[in-house]
Amino acid sequence: MKKSDSLDSFFAQVYAVVRLIPRGRVTSYGAIARYLGAARSSRMVGWAMNGSHTVRPKVPAHRVVNRIGLLTGKHHFGTPALMKQLLEKEGVKVKKDQVVDFKKHFWDPAVELSID
DNA sequence: CGATTGACGTACG
């Protein structure tokens, strides 16, 4: 009843990975894209997040930021401050729309999901 | 149906 491999689409894979992000962690669009084998399709990850609130369950898009830990997608939430609030509530400090110690909170699917 | 944009990232100068 579905349009073939809709759930296997690049978008669905992004949703799956984002949902796997542990609480208090953050990742980048490029990290997800590269994990999916589309390192140069980082834009598609962000575009997929556009439907993140449309999929079930909603994916924690607030845990996804750009490579520098900047909350570039904050404006796409209900309120621009929502993303920051959610991150801080999970233990991730945010300063000026930028994740503090981003490298420490960074969660790379290509690594975390590839633990041998 | 064609051109432009888009929550990014990498390559090149």
Next chain:
DNA sequence: TCGTACGCCAATC
């Protein structure tokens, strides 16, 4: 090292 250009695929105008 910093700045600019391009690529990726899909959706929107």
